[in-house]
Amino acid sequence: MIKITNLQKFYRTEEVETVALNDLNIHVQEGEFVAVMGPSGCGKSTLLNIIGLLDDLDEGSYVFNNVEVAKFNERKRSDLRKHNIGFVFQSFNLIDELTVFENVELPLIYTNVPAAERKKRVEEVLEKVQIMHRRNHFPQQLSGGQQQRVAVARAVVNNPKLILADEPTGNLDSSNGNEVMNLLTELNEAGTTIVMVTHSEHDAKFSDRVIRMLDGQVIMETTTV
Amino acid sequence: MIKIFIKSAFRNLWKTKGYSFLNIFGLAVGITAAALIFLWVEDQVTKNDHFPNKKDIYVVKSKQKYDGATYVFQATPGPFAKAIADDIAGIKHAARLDWGQNFLLTVGDKAIFQRGSYADPALLDILSVEYVQGDRRSAFSELNNIVLNESTAKRFFGDEAAVGKTIRVNNDESYTVSGVVKDFPENSSFKFDWIIDFKKYQLANPWLENWGSNGLITVVQLEPTANLSAVNATLLDFAKAKTNGEVTFYQNFLYPMTRWNLYDVFDSDGFEQEGALKHIRLFSIIAWVVLLIACINFMNLATARSEKRAKEVGMRKVVGAKRYTLILQFLSEALISAAFAVMLAVGLIYLSIGSFNSLLNTNLTVDLLEPTHLYFLGGILLTCGLLAGSYPAFYLSSFNPLKTLKGAKQKAGTAGFIRRGLVVLQYTASVLLVICTVIIYQQIQHTKNRDLGFERSQVINTSLQGNMAKHLDVIKDQLKATGNIEDVGVSDNNLMDIGSNASGFDWEGKDPKSQILISILNADDDFIPSLSMTLHDGRNFKPHFTGDSTSVIVNATLAKMMQADGMVTGQTLHWNNELHTIIGVVNDFMFNSVFSVNPEPLVIFPTNYEYGTLYIKTKAGVDLPETLSQIERIIKANNPEYPFEYRFLDETFNSKFTSVVRVQNLASIFAVLSIFISCLGLFGLASYSAEQRAKEISIRKILGASIGRLVGMLNKEFILLVSLSCLIAFPLGWWFMHDWLGSYKYRIDISWTVFLLAACLAILIAVLTVSSHAWRAATANPTKTLKEQ
Known part of the structure; x- marks a missing residue:
């Protein structure tokens, strides 16, 4: 599903150029659950952003679903993103001014799903993450675990082929963290490919494969099963 | 501490150059706009302030009733001034003057048109004029004396003494310069290049002895102790009393100089209304609003930027900054910005005042050292600086340091x-x-595009003056012979400014009680064709008025007052003990006010005056510069002493x-x-x-x-x-x-x-x-x- 070859990414300021990702190669199969680990600043979030088409790559090739997407313009990327990729962030990134229902509904609005269909699908997914009873609450009225469940619901409401999770349990206690990890595992078992960046060895155990990075390069890959 | 404030203020301004510029520029534009308007307001409200007796100076107004409406004029008869000065207690001086004349003054080969008046010498006492040469006693000792203002004297005699020198007036008479007085400032109701004793005018105009002919301005200075209402009570029926009840069609009152410029508009009941004051007030309000908006904007942009500085505030608080030091810091930043804005505004005012003046036809000047101007700018600096700085100062300094450092947003609340x-x-x-x-x-x-009832394009106006009247037929023939001129008409008053009117007209079937004020124009037989006017009924005057000496033409408005269908040819008008036969009705054309729906009633008399206006109608598509030079050549050949000056009728119309x-x-x-x-x-x-x-x-x-x-x-x-x-x-x-x-x-x-x-x-x-x-x-x-x- 994802085939990244010889990826280079630099960050430039007026005076210095920092190499964020250096000659990186990654291959993710459809249906896989991959964890990316490494110390802070090693480039794992940058990699995730590039996979999610939120950031450009400077050199190299990125093939998504057999299509070369490295040179896609903003409109094409946005199009590909909203139909194929769901995101889960460490800090949930829910919109404070919208209710739980409205937050989850957003991706469907942007893919022009009709209102009745949207209602049905949002309710289904809220049931699935067991937050239906809080559908009219605002994010600040929920616990961290509940907010992350809403974020997961939002990520999957469009039935994406790929979910990108950036430290999804980083702001949660262990029991809430486990709940979220179980949710991701269920999704993976139902066929969704997941790439997750994490610091937690415990969370990494939920994945099929762990990619370890250092200074912008992959230094080791291990299979967990 | 202050040094640190100023330093960090400058650094912050510099760090966000774009925003700082917008902020400062916006305020500067606001200050500039307000300052220009306030300069104009200052000019308007201080008009005539340079006259030391301003509060005691009045003009005599005349109320006249026609057909139920009251008209207020500023015209008085010849004997009025002397009579009121003699009879009414409290009047210190009363002086007559005419409405101003453009005379050709000639010294050697220098001939220039200059504007001045015939006036009683007392006027110069009322206006406290200062003599630069000569003195009050000798200024009007001889009838053929002329008093010049300083710039006119300089124009003719340079730095030499002017008193005692001779000046030719209208190539007719010689006058001796008997005094030179200081020029009046720009914002003065009185402006003279020259003054000649009124007695000279009176000798040539015997009608000035008549209490029934209102044709002069009378200016009065009251004693400081005089009782205005008592004076006005006597004035009301003064003319009636002086003429033993013969002249009753007007009543008089004094109108103070302090109100000339701001009011001087009267409604149809004769009550005073706001004149220029209306506009002055409106634009003052707008100027304050613009200034206020610019000022609050300044504050707005600053609070909008506060998000970016929340962390800085938190950090400063953590390292021990007291709230008041933060407040001082933000206030000093705002004051420095406001100071920049004021400096920029001063530059903008100097840059824009020229265009502003030409736009408003004023002559405003900025004098930075003038205390009111300094206080104004200083006041704006402090007000804007403090007002604009206070909100961000108190708002930003109230941020909770812990929250801001963690990056939490401060809620906008009322600020939003x-x-x-x-x-x-x-x-x-x-x-x-x-x-x-x-x-x-x-x-x-x-209004500009309305049908005026006459053709105003391609008509050139020039004054009938000097010897032109004597050679009028020759001039007309020569002009037409060029092949470029269609017609040349003459009237005494320019039709955009017909100043004469009279009542007392009578006709058959007229309600004897109704008094109608009718405008009067004297014109020749080419007047109507030269302006492409059309006739509703009857005919035009015959060439040289052959058989038309008692004929008149009326306009349609008057004709319809006489008879509903306006077909009044053949009827007679009775006026001044004379009978006038109506030979034609001209379709209505607009004169004087272009904003009325219909013109006033008008009678056109067949009279050739020695002065007046020439209407030279050119043919379509002629070469204008060439035609103008032909006109100039012909007129100068017939009237060599006078410079040729002209104006297009279009321009006269537009000046309305x-x-x-x-x-x-x-x-x-x-x-x-x-x-x-x-x-x-x-x-x-x-x-x-x-x-x-x-x-x-x-x-x-x-x-x-x-x-x-x-x-x-x-x-x-x-x-x-x-x-x-x-x-x-x-x-x-x-x-x-x-x-x-x-x-x-x-x-x-x-x-x-x-x-x-x-x-x-x-x-x-x-x-x-x-x-x-x-x-x-x-x-x-x-x-x-x-x-x-």
């Missing part, structure tokens, strides 16, 4: 409400001014719009400025909003929102605000302009398209302003934004 309210206020003012400007423009165009065009110009300047400043306000608010919503925008973008959709989302809020402004401005605009148009009888109907246009313009400008921010926010890298948040 105020900011939105301000945008609504600004746009309301802008939309209102756009509506006013467009409607004033439409009204002017509507001077004051309304001035209002239009001021309104459009303020409309543009108001839009500009409103855009700054909106720009600030949009930047604030984009910052506030950066996280939301990023999330939406990640979830698939297109850039267009995000830009639309950010715009929506502002379009709503601007729409609200339109809703407030529409009724206000309608009300103002309905009231304004009410003062014109010939006027447009207010069209809804004006409101639509103003709304579209306001929304378009708002969208353009907001979209630059919205675009930047929508195209920013969302992951970067989320990381920063």
